[in-house]
Amino acid sequence: MFELLPPLNDHNLPWMDTIHPIVVHFVIAMGLISFVFDLIGVVFRKVQLFEVSFWNLLFATAAIFVAIIFGQVEAGLANPYGASSEILNLHSTIGWSLAGVLSLLSGWRYVIRSRDPQQLPLGFLGAGALLSALIVVQVTLGNQLIWVYGLHTVPVVEATRAGLV
Amino acid sequence: MTTLILAAAQAPFVADPPAIEQLAGELGPNGLPYSLPIHPNLVHLTIGLFVIAIAFDIAGALYPIEKRVFRFLALPITRAGFHDVGWYNLLACAVATFFTVAAGFFEMLLAQPIPGVTSTIGLQSMQTMLWHGVGGVAILLVIIAMTVWRGYQRFVWRRDMGRQVQWLYLLVGLGLFLVIGLHGTLGAELAGEFGVHVTADQLLAAGANLREALP
Numbered sequence: 618m619f620e621l622l623p624p625l626n627d628h629n630l631p632w633m634d635t636i637h638p639i640v641v642h643f644v645i646a647m648g649l650i651s652f653v654f655d656l657i658g659v660v661f662r663k664v665q666l667f668e669v670s671f672w673n674l675l676f677a678t679a680a681i682f683v684a685i686i687f688g689q690v691e692a693g694l695a696n697p698y699g700a701s702s703e704i705l706n707l708h709s710t711i712g713w714s715l716a717g718v719l720s721l722l723s724g725w726r727y728v729i730r731s732r733d734p735q736q737l738p739l740g741f742l743g744a745g746a747l748l749s750a751l752i753v754v755q756v757t758l759g760n761q762l763i764w765v766y767g768l769h770t771v772p773v774v775e776a777t778r779a780g781l782v
Numbered sequence: 783m784t785t786l787i788l789a790a791a792q793a794p795f796v797a798d799p800p801a802i803e804q805l806a807g808e809l810g811p812n813g814l815p816y817s818l819p820i821h822p823n824l825v826h827l828t829i830g831l832f833v834i835a836i837a838f839d840i841a842g843a844l845y846p847i848e849k850r851v852f853r854f855l856a857l858p859i860t861r862a863g864f865h866d867v868g869w870y871n872l873l874a875c876a877v878a879t880f881f882t883v884a885a886g887f888f889e890m891l892l893a894q895p896i897p898g899v900t901s902t903i904g905l906q907s908m909q910t911m912l913w914h915g916v917g918g919v920a921i922l923l924v925i926i927a928m929t930v931w932r933g934y935q936r937f938v939w940r941r942d943m944g945r946q947v948q949w950l951y952l953l954v955g956l957g958l959f960l961v962i963g964l965h966g967t968l969g970a971e972l973a974g975e976f977g978v979h980v981t982a983d984q985l986l987a988a989g990a991n992l993r994e995a996l997p
Contacts, residue, residue, distance in 0.1 A: 633902065634970050646830025650874055668863040669870045676834060699997045731858070756826075760818045763973065766996065767982030770974045772896065773992075782992040 629694050629774045637687040638763070641756075643680035647673040648719070648752050652745035659742060664735045671730050678719040685712055691769065698782045701766035708758040715755060718748060802894065811988075811995075812981040813894050819979045821889050824882035825969070829962060831875035832925065836955035839868030839947045865946040869936050876929040883922045890915055895976035896987045903967065907976045914968040921965060924958055 623631040651673040658666035688709070697705045722744055729741060767773040776782050808815050841848065842864035852859045895907030905913070931951060940946050977983025985995045 628974060634967070634974060638970075639966070642826045642830040643834065645826040647834060649827070650831060650871065653874070654870065665866055666870065668860075669867045672838065672863070672867045673834065673871070698992065756823065757818070760823065764812065764818050764822075764979060765981045767977070767980040770977060770980055770983050771899075772977050772980075772983040772986045776986055776992065781986075 625694065627771050627774060628769045629696065629777075630691065630769060635691055635769050637684060637691050638759070640680060640684040640687055641759070644677050644684050644715075644719075645752060645756060647677035647680065649749055651677065652742075652749045655737060655742055655745050659737055659739075667730070667734060667737055671726055671734075674719070674726055675723055678716075678723040681712075681716045681719055685716060688712055695762075695768040696774075696777045697762075697766070697768060698777070699766070701762055701768060704758055704761050704766075705768075708755065708762065711751065711755045711758065715751060718751065722748060802892065805892070809892065810981075811984055812979045813892050813984060814889065814979055817981070819885075819889050821882060821885040822969070822973070824878060824885055825966070827878040828875055828882045828925075829966065831871045831878065832955075832962070833959065835868050835871035835875060836952065836959070838864045838871070839955070840952055842868060843945050843947060843949070843952060845944070861944055862946075865936070868947065869932060872925075872929050872932055876925055879922050879925050883918050886918055887915065889979060893972070893978045894984070895972065895978050896983065899976055901968075901971040901975050903971070905968075905971075907972070907978075910968050910972055910976065914965065914972065917961070917965045917968070921958070921962060924954075924961075928954065928958075 625631060626633070628634060651670045654666040654670040654673065657663060658670065692705055692709060695705065722741075725741065725744070729737065762768050763770070773782065810817060812819075842861050845861040845864065849859065890911055893911060895911070897907075900906055901910055928951070932947070935947055935951065940948075972978045973980055977987060982992060982996055985992060
């Protein structure tokens with residue numbers, strides 16, 4: 618069955634380079650900016666920004682499912698070692714949870730927007746702050762996987778294949 | 783005199799000791815004074831915000847075609863709302879990108895790529911860094927110019943029009959997608975192939991055993 622899979626390159630991937638970190642651009646940037654625009658919208662009564670926030674949140678929600686699909690495939694090929702296994706587990710758990718949190722917030726936001734697009738309850742702002750915090754934690758964990766443990770980088774893949782890690 | 787200059791030009795450039803040594807005591811195993819690089823994280827903002835800004839302006843421009851789809855989905859939309867996303871996301875992108883480029887230069891000045899590596903697209907580390915550095919400034923310049931251009935379209939030239947952007951603007955935006963894609967590939971190679979600021983790669987290059995150095 619394994620011979621049906623495409624061959625893996627020196628990043629231990631069937632494609633040129635990791636795709637997950639590219640897809641998460643849209644979860645991170647859109648998730649965080651959605652909260653920032655909500656905050657500015659509430660503080661300066663700039664209700665136009667609520668609509669911008671809504672679309673960014675919706676996009677972050679759509680993007681996280683794509684991010685999870687590539688994340689799971691690339692995590693499966695990552696060969697984590699040492700403490701990075703634990704970090705990868707936590708990153709996966711929070712990742713799936715974030716998909717739930719984002720979907721929930723998108724649904725809630727859709728209802729808020731349908732009722733009165735000019736108003737934003739403070740409760741949603743609080744939820745947005747929590748979402749931002751969760752994103753920051755998740756990004757930090759992902760950062761450790763690449764920048765500390767170098768998963769999917771050529772030198773680490775080489776060392777792993779040589780049985781050195 | 784001429785021969786002297788020629789001889790100087792032909793002699794290989796050797797920095798001895800390398801200037802980076804002056805900071806050796808300050809830097810961790812990843813070559814930075816902190817454990818996680820900042821530039822790649824700010825890049826999320828630059829790319830995410832720019833791509834979505836253009837995407838929503840395209841959605842605003844094609845509004846007459848797609849409005850039926852949204853009606854079918856029972857998702858109320860306004861054309862002005864789409865263009866608001868296009869404008870505010872681009873504005874946020876322009877602000878964030880100054881920091882992206884600044885952090886990038888700070889971290890690239892501290893970069894110590896693994897020697898003897900040629901990247902997938904066939905460049906060596908110094909070439910990759912030069913292209914990525916100059917490219918970054920060029921992209922910042924284009925983003926700022928596009929933000930000004932977008933502002934003029936929104937507030938002056940097309941203030942009373944339904945479609946807030948010119949087709950040429952969208953085309954330039956799509957063109958920049960390609961440039962950013964190539965540019966991002968160079969950046970990814972700096973980390974994933976040249977091991978710049980990747981702790982594990984730098985430790986391996988220094989001959990360390992990861993089982994002990996990174997348990």
